[in-house]
Amino acid sequence: MTIARTWAVALTGLDGALVEVEADLSNQRPEFRIIGLPDKALGEAVQRVHNASANCGLVLPHRRLTVNLSPASLPKHGSSFDVAIAIAALATEAPMDAASLAHTVHIGELGLDGRLRPVPGVLPAVLAAARLGMRRVIVPHANHAEAALVDGIEVIGAISLGDVARRHGIDVEERSLDPVPGPAVADEDAPNAELAEVIGQRDAVDALITAAAGGHHMLMSGPPGAGKTMLATRLPGILPSLGDAQALEVASIRSLSGQPVAALQRRPPLEAPHHSASIAALVGGGSRMLRPGAIARATHGVLFLDEVGEFAPSVLDALRQPLEKGEITIHRAGVTASFPASFQLILATNPCPCGNYGVRGGTCVCPPVSIRRYLGRLSGPLLDRVDIELSLARVSVAHASSTLNTGLVTTAEAAARVLAARDRAGHRLRETPWSLNARVSGPWLREGPLALPPAIRRPIDAALHRGSLTLRGYDRVLRVAWTLSDLADQPGPTLGDIGRALFMKKGITT
Known part of the structure; x- marks a missing residue:
């Protein structure tokens, strides 16, 4: 055949689109061109395909060869198109099975010796191929375990370009090539950090359990060592395990980030970027292929910003929209990508740059302007989106005594309480779009069928009237109160729950 066709996948964020790779021969001087809006890495596929084919005993046509990536208006990035381009080019003269080519998606980068190298984003690419009705996908051997997580599509792991050609009916000599190894996979079965190791901070542990039960964002302030x-x-260890859909989404984001994926991770992820992280590192982006940032990698898990007073204010304010919408949309010239950003935010800060402001027995050497500037990194709009604001003190020797730390809450006990509270909230919200208290709409809480009577709301109504709370903060106190009620297995918040939630938010006592 002079025209051959097969398939590849172009990723835009987590969304994948099928790309038809068609190769055509013409009776002109030998040339190999790729058209269809390729980027530089994809344009360099010409040389990789030439060398890989020759080293696998496969001969490319000695005529003008044009490979078109359709639709031409869709930007294509990276080297994952190499295998599809090579197979389409070879099939213009080699007697390959046209039906096999038409029902197979090829993903992978070619090495000069013909081996298939692993590429990022294989899992979301295979998911897109299965969703769009493709029957078979060929991936590098190192990506086979990752691609096999997708049901409903045949996954073939190939070591070399020769292996792929044989799959389509070409009788090519087998060459002994070792598969390209993938990156090492972290141990997902490592035990959770034990919550009972936290001593002398019972109020903080209770606040952490409350945050986990309702999915609430939390700020912890205290000196170093608190x-x-x-x-x-320890928060991920007390959160419920991820379901199949959540685990698949987390794995897809990890794959797109270039992290190894061998199995579905059931433990909620924990992302803790350094305080020198840029906006692009936090929210995602890139000059060529858009990559997920820390907030996307923390989806269905925890985003922990330690030393938050050291982060640039512009970086912190970039969190405001994702916290409200649960997703982040990145705009670049000619391309827009959306990533999920449904995470639980945990902030930690010292009271001042030296960490000793207000600490008993400590000496703060920071001038007042430095303290104000340090705490001013957290803008009012961002703090308004935090449900629980917790102040911690250093543990004293007396508190560290084992005789005073009987009855500590273990990770297993806390996880059971959190799961029971979430089940109660899920049952109450079963006919609404929400499943967590932290996600419930403010108007629905205030005016819906479960609106609290004025006598119960009296403390937060007074705080709102005094200006101590914004309306957004008012709604967040209500959400925390419902979580406290769920933890106590009550039908609804009491006046005490409202008072405790108000204290957690603003330190206001009723």
């Missing part, structure tokens, strides 16, 4: 990081890293 246990802020210790508490935050």
Whole structure:
């Protein structure tokens, strides 16, 4: 055949589109051109295909060869089109099975020796291919376990371009090539950090359980050594395990980020970017292929910003829209990509740059203007989106005594309480679009069928009237109160729950 066709996948964020790779021969001087809006990495596929074919004993046509990537208006990025381009080019003269080519998606980068190298984004690409009705996908051997997580499509892991050609009916000599190894996969079965190791901070542990039960965002403020990081890293261990759809979405984001994926991770992810992170590192982006940032990688899990006072204010304010919408949309010239950003935000900060402001026995050397500037990194609109604001103190020797730390809450006990509270909230909200208290609409809480009577709302009504709360903060106090009620297995919040939620938000006592 002089025209051959097969398929590849172009990714825009987590969304994939099928790309028809068609190759055509013409009786002109030998040339190999790729058209259809390829980027530079894709344009370099010409040389990779030439060398890989020759080293696998496959001969490319010695005529003018044009490979078109359709639709031409869709930007194509990266080297994952190499295998599809090579197979379409070879099929213009080699007797390949046209039906096999028409029902197969090819994903992978070619090495010069003909081996298939792993590429990022295989899982979302295979998901897109299965959703769009393709029957078979060929991927690099190192990506086989990742691609096999998708049901409803045959997944073939190939070591070399020769292996792929044989799948389509070409009798090519087998060459002994070792598969390109994939990156090492982290141990997903590592035990959770134990919550009972947190001593002398019972109020903080209770606040952490409340945050986990309702999906609430939390700010912890305290001097170095108070246990802020210790508490935050134990939050994923008390959150419910991810369901199939959530785990698949988390794995797809990891794959697109270039992280190895061998199995579905059931533990909620924890992302903790350094305070020097840029806006692009946090929200995602890139000059060529759009990559997910830390907030997307924290989807269905926890985003922990330690030393939040050291982050640039512009970086922190970039969180405001994702916190409200649960997704982030990145706009670049000619392309727009959306990533999920449904995460639980945990912030930790010192009271001042030196960490000793207001600490008993400590000496703060920071001038007042430095303290104000340090705490001013957290803007009012961002703080208004935080449900729980917790102040911690250093643990004293007396508190660290084992005789005073009996009855500590273990991770397993806390996880059971959180799961039971979430089940109660899910049952109550079963006929609404929400499943977590932190996501419930403010107007529905205030005016819906479960609106609280004025006698119960009296403390927050007074705080709103005094200006101590904004209306957004008012709604967040209501959400925390419902979570406290669920943890206590009550039909609804009491006056005490409202008072405790108000204290958690603003430190206001009733």
